[in-house]
Amino acid sequence: MIWPSVILMILFNFIPMYGLIIAFKNYTVLDTIGGAPWVGFEYFQEFFKDPLFWTVIKNTFGIAFFKMLIGFPGAIVLAVLINEVANLHFKKFIQTISYLPHFLSWVILGGMVIMWLSDTGFLNSLLMDLKVISKPIEFMADPNKYWAIAVLSDFWKEVGWGTILYLASMTAIDPSLYEAAKIDGATKWQQIIHITIPGIRQMIALNLILSIGGLLGSNLDQTLVLQNSLNYASSEVLNSYVFKMGIKQGNFSYATAVGIFVSVVSLILIVLSRWGTRKISDKSVF
Secondary structure, eight states, rough: HHHHHHHHIIIIIIIIGGGGGGGOOOOTTSOTTTTSOOOOTHHHOOOOOOOHHHHHHHHHHHHHHHHHHHHHHHHHHHHHHTTTTOHHHHHHHHHHHHHGGGSOOHHHHHHHHHHSTTTTTTHHHHHHHHSOOSSSOOTTTTTTHHHHHHHHHHHHTTTTTGGHHHHHTTOOOOOOHHHHHHHHTTOHHIIIIIIIIIHHHHHHHHHHHHHHHHOOOHHHHHHHHHOOTTTTTHHHHHHHHIIIIIIIIIIIIHHHHHHHHHHHHHHHHHHHHHHHHHSSSSOOOO
């Protein structure tokens, strides 16, 4: 039964890895991959010397760090709150509402964010009606506000989806543990701290590894929708940089070199995060 998946993985994940050698070649669309001349690490050196290098690195790590700082514990907190809801119908309603943004594309959600944050949008109108501000705030035109917009909009879109695995893990916790805790006089907060959280720590450790491993994988769709010429200095990340160099400018070798750099750093982060999971779990996830 797994052979179809294995074959698809070989065809679309492993065989295409041969194309990564164009990062070490001066490849154009007029050449074959094998016939393009070798240039070694020229494109890697070019990327490290690029004036945009530190800007792109800062934006990528900064946005990703704050997304994880807010989104990772936020999903755990929301999962615990949903799990504590006694009314089954209300629980399903909350789950549906929190999941819904995940299934909408960034074209839709990004358009909503841009509309709400415009000069005549909902947020500016509300703040002016409340006399908090006297004139509209240029949210999307201010580079200093982009990180907050990107982090909070991503949290809104993904926090509900992030609760699924935690809620599934909570169903495996023995109910007798809660009953014994109640008999011993444990409060609801104590039950969460000493039973619920330890019961899902394996899942927390796994999600932590995946989150750290994907730290450099800033959401390309979100960036392309929310980015404009005015907030470019704060919105340009590695994924959008690779997209523009490879697809728009046709510099495939350079874009591939940057992509390999991202993959190597992500692998290092995954290995380091594996050690960190021992602080959360008694045994390593892998």
